[in-house]
Amino acid sequence: MLFASLSLALSGLATLASALDPIEVVGNKFFNKDGSQFFLKGVAYQLRPHDPLIDTEQCKRDASLMKELGVNSIRVYHVDASADHDGCMKAFDDAGIYLLIDLDTFDTYILPSNLHWNQTQHDDYADVMDTFQKYDNVLGFFVGNENIAHKEDSIAAPFIKAAARDMKAYRDKKNYRKIPIGYSAADIVELRPMLQNYLACGGETADIVDFFALNSYSWCDPADYKTSSYDMLESYAKNFPIPIFFSETGCNTPGPRLFADQDAVFGKDMINDWSGSIIYEWIQEENHYGLISYGPAGGDATNTDVEGGFTRKGTPTPVSPDFNNLKSKWATLKPTGVHKTDVDPKTLTTPSCPTSTSGGWWGIEGNVRLPSLGETMAGTFTSVPTATSDSQPQDSGKDGNDDKGKDGKDDKGKDKGKNAASKDMQITILGSSLAAVILFAAVAL
Numbered sequence: 001m002l003f004a005s006l007s008l009a010l011s012g013l014a015t016l017a018s019a020l021d022p023i024e025v026v027g028n029k030f031f032n033k034d035g036s037q038f039f040l041k042g043v044a045y046q047l048r049p050h051d052p053l054i055d056t057e058q059c060k061r062d063a064s065l066m067k068e069l070g071v072n073s074i075r076v077y078h079v080d081a082s083a084d085h086d087g088c089m090k091a092f093d094d095a096g097i098y099l100l101i102d103l104d105t106f107d108t109y110i111l112p113s114n115l116h117w118n119q120t121q122h123d124d125y126a127d128v129m130d131t132f133q134k135y136d137n138v139l140g141f142f143v144g145n146e147n148i149a150h151k152e153d154s155i156a157a158p159f160i161k162a163a164a165r166d167m168k169a170y171r172d173k174k175n176y177r178k179i180p181i182g183y184s185a186a187d188i189v190e191l192r193p194m195l196q197n198y199l200a201c202g203g204e205t206a207d208i209v210d211f212f213a214l215n216s217y218s219w220c221d222p223a224d225y226k227t228s229s230y231d232m233l234e235s236y237a238k239n240f241p242i243p244i245f246f247s248e249t250g251c252n253t254p255g256p257r258l259f260a261d262q263d264a265v266f267g268k269d270m271i272n273d274w275s276g277s278i279i280y281e282w283i284q285e286e287n288h289y290g291l292i293s294y295g296p297a298g299g300d301a302t303n304t305d306v307e308g309g310f311t312r313k314g315t316p317t318p319v320s321p322d323f324n325n326l327k328s329k330w331a332t333l334k335p336t337g338v339h340k341t342d343v344d345p346k347t348l349t350t351p352s353c354p355t356s357t358s359g360g361w362w363g364i365e366g367n368v369r370l371p372s373l374g375e376t377m378a379g380t381f382t383s384v385p386t387a388t389s390d391s392q393p394q395d396s397g398k399d400g401n402d403d404k405g406k407d408g409k410d411d412k413g414k415d416k417g418k419n420a421a422s423k424d425m426q427i428t429i430l431g432s433s434l435a436a437v438i439l440f441a442a443v444a445l
């Protein structure tokens, strides 16, 4: 009896000891509880279009191999707020892995083609937050992923910012932990750095995102700090007031991937301003970004574990040489960063809200009033230049690798329907741009 309760107590202690402490944001950096800086070494994890955090056994198998790879964080694009996530959240916690979760669902995604941020979206986002806020290993929430997918789409930015404002207010009203709430942006050269500055500008803490994350495919090995245009990304991140990191990276053309960009991200050039990166992606599927696979491509159509020709469940097997390339690369990179008490907020600068410039694609004129909950968009904030029919840069050189990422993303299949919808809306926006300056007419529903 005594022995039993003693061992119970000990196992209780062991559980406590392995549990991760929440990560905290101070200035533009993430910190562990002991004050040391936290850098993301992450992977994108979405085995199927819907929630990958409900199959505990699968999470355990993946978490165990992720640990071997050196992963300390994952991002998940879609979850089901009504499902039970305890098993998977514990499996990742046990492996030392934090999670970033998208609050939007397939139905509530903010689309430039039909701009609104309303109560239905708010409540569905809130459901996801309610479900996940209780886990200490939740590192952050996204209010959207690549909603602005083309250079014509910048008019969606105030709605993204409004969503962040309202979800932060909801979090605080519910007295939840200050889980950071940010946005995961497509890297669109024409909107650099206006989008990141806009989401962090204005000087009202309640209105800005808590972090900015970038999906960038501009470093395609072999490349370097300059040819990849990471030097430009670094210049935009200097003294940025909130944390910034890569929420997707890992260009796979021509391949194999060497992950040399990780040397830059965790090296002297960027370490003071960037908080790490999330590699796209864990599972091998049609787009060939996978670090592991669960079986040969093809697969038996009668097998319910196969979707889109790829097995979505089972024992993860490293994809060679990419998995080992990343593993060895990360093993050499052990940044220490700064201590929490060394952050000097005075060194951080609130960016001014960008205005559109002639020939520029940024469509928001300075610090416009944010839409309130329920407002829709009946017009644009200001004009964009007369567009050519070519909406993507063809140049694959410096600052112009957007296309590679776009191509990859288009078949990623994680947001099917979204890209098609975004393409449709381009016509609408371009049409409205011809009318030069059109006022922002917000119509309360």
Ligand SMILES: *[C@@H]1O[C@H](CO)[C@@H](O)[C@H](O)[C@H]1NC(C)=O
Residues within 6 Å of the ligand: 116, 118, 119, 120, 121, 445
């Ligand atoms: C929000 O917008 C969606 C999509 O247009 C719509 O179905 C829903 O009814 C709206 N919700 C409210 C509260 O107006």
